[in-house]
Amino acid sequence: MTKLIVLLVGVAIIGFIVWWFFGKHQVTSAEAAVKDNHQSVDIEVSGGYSPEKIVLKRGVPAVLNFTRKDASTCLDRVVFSDFGINQELPQNHRESIEIDTSKPGDYEWACGMDMFHGKLTIK
Numbered sequence: 001m002t003k004l005i006v007l008l009v010g011v012a013i014i015g016f017i018v019w020w021f022f023g024k025h026q027v028t029s030a031e032a033a034v035k036d037n038h039q040s041v042d043i044e045v046s047g048g049y050s051p052e053k054i055v056l057k058r059g060v061p062a063v064l065n066f067t068r069k070d071a072s073t074c075l076d077r078v079v080f081s082d083f084g085i086n087q088e089l090p091q092n093h094r095e096s097i098e099i100d101t102s103k104p105g106d107y108e109w110a111c112g113m114d115m116f117h118g119k120l121t122i123k
């Protein structure tokens with residue numbers, strides 16, 4: 001009986017570890033709505049990015065509005081290395097970043113220290 005309990009607890013712990021490392025954690029994503037040949041997405045910066053996955057339509061001028069609520073200096077810059085963007089994000093200020101949507105693909109953005117990440121898809 002004890003062996004069975006130990007086995008069950010062991011299986012439960014392994015299951016938890018597998019879920020923790022490989023499970024699909026909830027990721028907030030947003031697809032930009034196109035209006036009058038313009039698209040924009042608002043992103044809140046607080047302990048990470050919300051949404052952290054963004055889909056933009058190819059060829060439509062796009063703006064990402066970052067608002068940093070987090071006081072941490074870790075998130076005070078946002079870097080889109082593929083686009084040569086390294087933008088300062090003053091706290092509680094809406095910072096608009098124009099994105100060139102001419103080339104479809106998957107791109108990443110990150111904080112200035114490359115610790116927090118977001119994903120941008122242009123299609």
Ligand SMILES: [Cu+2]
Pocket residue numbers: 073074075111112113114115116
């Ligand atoms: Cu950082």
